[in-house]
Amino acid sequence: MNEDDVVRLVRSHIEGLFPRVCPNCARRFASLREYLETTTHLASPILYDDLTEGVPEQPLGPMSLANCTCGTTLTVSSSGIPTAQIVVLLTWARAESSRRSITVRELLRQIRDRIDQQVLEGLEDDAHDVPP
DSSP states (O other), X not given: OOHHHHHHHHHHHHHTTOSEEOTTXXXXXXXXXXXXXXXXXXXXXXXXXXXXXXXXXXXXXXEEEEEOTTSOEEEEEOTTSOHHHHHHHHHHHHHHHHHHTSOHHHHHHHHHHHHHHHHHXXXXXXXXXXXX
């Protein structure tokens, strides 16, 4: 697995979460692109799993927070990705962040930024052709 694989897998999952609706103001986000254009990210993605000694068997996975224009904090999470796949992704993230001498959160932010750039620039990839 490499960064391109990770970006395709994660992007495909995130795009599948739309359309979404803000629970406070009922603003509808028809697509990931619309969500990115109208919300504001809050810091780097969050990972509650401790990867110090390895990846847990039942990881929670990362989540990214953003504010809707009404001020409500919205979450995009890895919920729905099969546990075995989250373990593979986090195992890659742990090794890759070590290789790059950065934290896992910094790596997650780089992955998020790359996905955001692809989506906002209208770049298509094979995101929907990735096997589960």
